[in-house]
Every structure is written in structure tokens, then in C-alpha cells.
Amino acid sequence: MSAELPVDPVALREEVKSKYREVATNPHGEYHFHTGRMAAKKLGYDAALVDRMPDQAVESFAGVANPFSLRPLQKGEKVVDAGSGAGFDCFIAAQLVGSTGRVVGVDMLSEMLEKSRASAKRLELDNVEFREGIIEKIPVPDGWADVVISNGVINLCADKKQAMQEIWRVLKPGGRLQFADIANGKPVPSSALRNIDLWTA
Amino acid sequence: MMEEIGFVDVQVGAPADTFGGASGEKNARKFEVYGYPFMGHKPK
Numbered sequence: 323m324s325a326e327l328p329v330d331p332v333a334l335r336e337e338v339k340s341k342y343r344e345v346a347t348n349p350h351g352e353y354h355f356h357t358g359r360m361a362a363k364k365l366g367y368d369a370a371l372v373d374r375m376p377d378q379a380v381e382s383f384a385g386v387a388n389p390f391s392l393r394p395l396q397k398g399e400k401v402v403d404a405g406s407g408a409g410f411d412c413f414i415a416a417q418l419v420g421s422t423g424r425v426v427g428v429d430m431l432s433e434m435l436e437k438s439r440a441s442a443k444r445l446e447l448d449n450v451e452f453r454e455g456i457i458e459k460i461p462v463p464d465g466w467a468d469v470v471i472s473n474g475v476i477n478l479c480a481d482k483k484q485a486m487q488e489i490w491r492v493l494k495p496g497g498r499l500q501f502a503d504i505a506n507g508k509p510v511p512s513s514a515l516r517n518i519d520l521w522t523a
Numbered sequence: 524m525m526e527e528i529g530f531v532d533v534q535v536g537a538p539a540d541t542f543g544g545a546s547g548e549k550n551a552r553k554f555e556v557y558g559y560p561f562m563g564h565k566p567k
Contacts, residue, residue: 354547365539365558387539387558474558486528496567499530500560504541507555 328515331480335456338478339431342384346408346433349381357384362410365502366391371414379441382408382434385473387502390414398422399468402492404457404485404501405429405475409438409450415471416442416450425450426467428460457485465494472501530563 349357356364358381362372365388372380389411395401395418403412406427415425427450429435438452455461457475470489479485489499525533538557542548550556 352546354545354550355542356545364543365541385558386541387536387560389560391560392534392536392562482524483528486524490528490530490565493565495565498562498564499525500562502558502560504556504558507557508553510554 327480328512329480331458334478334480335430342407343431343433345382345384346431346437349408353384355384355386357382361385367414371417375410375413376441376444378437379408379413379445380410382437383410385411385502386477386504387473389471389473389500389502390418392500393498395419395423395469400466401425401469401471402460402462402467403427404460404470404472404489405478406438406452407431407434407473409434409441409452411471411473412438412450412452413441413445413447416445416447419449421449423449426462427452428455428457428462430454430456458488460488460492462492464491465497467492468494468497470497470499470501472499472503474503476501477503525561525563529565531566533563534561536560536562 361383367388395415397420399419401415406412406429409427412425412427435452442450453461470493476482476485538559541558542551
């Protein structure tokens with residue numbers, strides 16, 4: 323583990339996997355965050371885009387804010403969702419970029435990938451695909467993306483700088499990063515930062 | 524950190540009460556945790 327990182331990145335990744343595997347398979351369970359349509363409504367997503375999705379495509383959504391709120395995606399854009407979960411933000415993006423655009427969702431959990439692929443098939447979206455990977459090593463060529471989106475993922479990375487550098491790599495010059503994440507107004511004690519159990523609590 | 528990497532025209536949107544009404548609300552209030560949208564551009 324790097325001396326500069328508060329926790330071991332691999333151990334943290336396993337903890338995150340455990341938590342979000344549960345969100346994939348038991349979306350209506352008790353969590354410290356909102357999920358599904360309740361979360362989408364609370365975070366201000368466009369109801370017209372959400373309402374047309376089947377429950378399967380929405381129920382495991384666990385985002386923390388709306389990455390589309392500062393600027394809508396444009397028709398024809400190529401988008402990467404780093405940490406795509408069950409695919410909710412990808413399905414929003416796929417509707418916005420249209421048939422001339424392309425959306426690649428990247429997630430490390432097989433349960434999430436399986437669910438997102440099934441939902442894409444059900445939605446008959448042929449401009450979206452899902453690939454296995456992690457935000458620190460996105461399986462997309464250099465300079466491919468017009469836009470990288472992410473929602474509630476970077477805060478769960480021990481090495482945020484590495485994640486940002488990887489996003490930078492896949493963005494084309496002139497491309498943009500639109501992500502949603504949490505931030506704290508009061509400092510969290512260093513003892514809590516070193517406690518992996520609290521990162522996903 | 525975004526600017527350190529090289530992103531320009533960085534914007535932060537309005538906060539969302541991400542944990543309000545959820546079981547994580549107590550801790551979120553304690554540390555003033557909110558969700559935010561962020562945007563930055565990679566220069567041409």
C-alpha cells in the first residue's frame with residue numbers, strides 16, 4: 323500500500339464489491355443511501371427519461387447526484403460511464419446521445435454487468451455496451467470518449483488521482499468529465515478515513 | 524484535484540441532499556455530506 327493512501331486499494335475494492343453486489347441482487351434491501359426510482363427522483367433526473375425504463379433498469383441505481391445536470395449530453399457523443407453499476411446512467415445517456423452516439427459502461431462486478439446487459443436488451447438499446455473493468459484501468463482506447471460520466475464511484479477509490487488520470491487518458495482533447503460525487507463540509511477524522519468498513523457504511 | 528490533473532473550466536453544481544431520509548442521514552448531517560455534480564474540460 324502506498325504510504326500516501328489512507329487504506330489499501332485492493333482491500334477497499336473488495337469491500338465495495340461486497341456492498342454493491344448486495345445492491346445488485348437485493349435492490350430493495352436496507353441501505354444507508356436511497357436506491358431506485360426514489361433516488362432518481364430525489365436527485366432530479368428527468369422523469370420523462372426515467373419513467374420509460376423498466377424497474378429492472380432502475381431498481382439498483384445508487385447514485386449520489388445527477389451528472390447530467392450541468393450540461394446535457396449531445397446527439398452523437400461517445401460516452402464512458404466509469405463504474406456503471408446496473409446501467410441506469412448509461413440508459414439515460416443512451417437516450418440522450420441517440421442512435422448516432424455510443425455509450426460504454428464499465429463495472430467490476432459480474433452481477434451488475436449481467437443485470438445491465440439484460441436491461442439493455444430489454445430496452446432494445448443497441449448503442450450501449452458494458453465491459454468489465456475498474457476506474458483505475460478503463461478498457462477503452464486513449465482519446466475515445468467525448469464525455470466520461472461517473473456517479474458515486476470516485477469517492478470509493480483509495481487513489482483518486484489515479485482514477486482521474488485514467489479518465490483523462492480516455493477523453494479526447496476537448497472532451498469533458500461530468501461526474502457526481504459526495505463531498506463533506508466538515509473534516510472526517512483520520513481514524514475514520516483509515517477504517518475500510520466506514521468507507522461504504 | 525481536477526485542475527491538478529489538467530481539467531479546465533471546472534464547475535460544481537448545486538448540492539443534493541443525497542442521504543436525507545435514508546439511514547445514512549445522521550452521519551451525513553454530522554459531516555455535512557452532500558452530493559454534487561462536477562464538470563471539467565480536457566483542453567483541445
